[in-house]
Amino acid sequence: MITLAAAAPDTMSWSQVIVLSIVQGLTEFLPVSSSGHLRIISELFWGADAGASFTAVIQLGTEAAVLVYFAKEIWQILTGWFRGVFNKDQRGFDYRMGWMVIVGTIPVALVGVLFKDLIREGLRNLWITATVLILFSFVFIAAERMGKKARGYDELTMKDAIIMGLCQCLSLIPGVSRSGATISGGLFRNLDREVATRFSFLLAIPAVLASGLFSLPDAFNPEAGQAATAPMLIVGVAICFVLGYVSIAWLLRFVAHHSFSWFAAYRIPVGVLVMILLALGVLQPY
Structure with missing residues (x-):
């Protein structure tokens, strides 16, 4: 373990909050696993999850x-869905998209609550x-090679x-x-890479917002993990907002011209490195 700052095992430090928020903001939308990176970095530098x-x-x-980034699109979907609910003649693509996001959210909501x-x-x-990190990288590669990327939004x-x-x-x-995971699923369905990415972002909105609000009380006094104060969470959310916006813009430009296999080339060495550090005792599994 590399110690950056002293902190009680059950309380986060400001340095920890800032570093982890930066990591979260930069990696949330990239297919490298933000939660995995937060878990690794927390253990590596602070010896605690x-x-x-x-x-x-x-x-x-x-x-x-x-x-904010998709505000216009989200507004169109919301208004189109509500119009369609009350008027059959108004049931266009936005109405169907609203139902797609709702139905697509149900599986993760059920699994999240049950487990x-x-x-x-x-x-x-x-x-x-x-x-x-290692094994799922090969799913990216398979999705890129097998998906025809021919279907539009x-x-x-x-x-x-x-x-x-x-x-x-x-x-x-x-x-x-x-x-x-979601983009790979879209590629296997032969969706265009950018289309799969955009729908992946929209599909995540209800699940992530519900999870964050549901977890808010536990963040102050967690059953597992470390506690954070209200100012820490506010700062963390603000950092994630700014860097997340930048990350969205960058990823949409990247996927328009590049394969997701590039991310597999990053994930595999990281996974191998973590295994080595675990085997050497530098990192602890929990």
Whole structure:
């Protein structure tokens, strides 16, 4: 363990909050697993797991960035959905998109509630994180090679939403990556890479907002992980918002011209390095 600042095992330090918030903001939308990176860095520099609740709460900042970046699109979907609910003649693409986001969110909501304790404790073993970082990288590669990337945004269907929603459940395991899982699902469905990425962002909004708000009380007095104060969480959310917005803009430009396999080339060495550090005793699995 490399010590950056002294802190009680059950209380986060300001340096920890700032560093982890920067990591969260930069990696939330990249298919490298923000939760996995937070877990690794917390253990490496502070010898303690900040916890799933802290992660869930500061993710509110990155989701706020999604709301701002896609504000026009989200407004169209919301208004189109409400118009369609009360008027059958108004049931266009935005109405269907609203239902796709709602239905696609149901799987991760059910899994998150049913397996809350396992997600907050059991799955945060660093051996699991390292293994998943490596293995899921090959899913990216397979999705890129097998997906035809021929279907546009207006060709999204409920079947796409359900499959990508089921894939989102995998993101509850640190090391998988929410965007990586859902985008891979979209690529396997032959969606264009940018289309799969945009829908991945929209699909995450209800799940992440609900998770963050649900975890807010626990972040102050967690059952597992470290506690944070209200000012710490506010600062963390603000950092995540700014860096998350930048990350969204960068990723959408990147995927328009580059393969997701580039991220696999990053994830695999990181996973191997974590395994080595675990084997040497530099890192502890919990």
